[in-house]
Amino acid sequence: MMTRDEAITLIQNKVPNDNLCRHMIAVGAIMRHFASRFSADPELWEITGILHDIDLGTTDDPQLHGNLGAEWLGAMGMPPAMLQAVRAHAGHVPCESPLDTVLLAGDQLSGLITACALIKGRLLANVTADTVRKRFKEKRFAAGADREMIRLCETVGIPLDEFIAEGVTAMQRVAHDLGL
Numbered sequence: 001m002m003t004r005d006e007a008i009t010l011i012q013n014k015v016p017n018d019n020l021c022r023h024m025i026a027v028g029a030i031m032r033h034f035a036s037r038f039s040a041d042p043e044l045w046e047i048t049g050i051l052h053d054i055d056l057g058t059t060d061d062p063q064l065h066g067n068l069g070a071e072w073l074g075a076m077g078m079p080p081a082m083l084q085a086v087r088a089h090a091g092h093v094p095c096e097s098p099l100d101t102v103l104l105a106g107d108q109l110s111g112l113i114t115a116c117a118l119i120k121g122r123l124l125a126n127v128t129a130d131t132v133r134k135r136f137k138e139k140r141f142a143a144g145a146d147r148e149m150i151r152l153c154e155t156v157g158i159p160l161d162e163f164i165a166e167g168v169t170a171m172q173r174v175a176h177d178l179g180l
């Protein structure tokens with residue numbers, strides 16, 4: 001398994017878009033946090049989050065996105081569970097494990113939390129779980145953050161309120177890397 005720093009360097013080389021790289025770091029932080037609920041490997045979960053959109057600098061074709069990334073990661077020797085999660089987050093295969101589901105839900109949650117930070121002085125420190133819960137109900141706010149996908153956390157036993165609150169805390173821990 002590569003280290004967090006190696007994963008970040010890799011995406012910065014592959015994905016020439018700072019916002020996208022920050023998004024991937026945010027998802028990584030959320031993943032690392034929730035690994036403990038499943039007694040899972042926090043490194044695997046965080047690196048999966050950081051690398052999940054690695055192919056987006058190369059393709060935005062929905063048929064390729066996710067499959068191409070998984071292919072690259074397979075060639076780098078990354079574990080099958082990571083490749084499966086990357087394919088599942090792009091809808092190519094069904095979710096089979098908490099890793100898959102938390103990636104799918106966390107991907108969307110990170111977008112909602114980032115949008116909340118942007119209207120709170122661009123600072124995650126100003127974002128509370130309450131802010132995000134209220135905005136979750138406002139369908140027009142950050143409409144790209146799919147609320148039904150965020151709710152999938154409940155299918156692996158994480159209540160929505162906890163998913164939001166702990167997602168905020170997880171992102172606050174890497175606020176510096178996110179520039180928020």
Ligand SMILES: [Fe+2]
Binds near residue numbers: 023027052053107
């Ligand atoms: Fe993503």
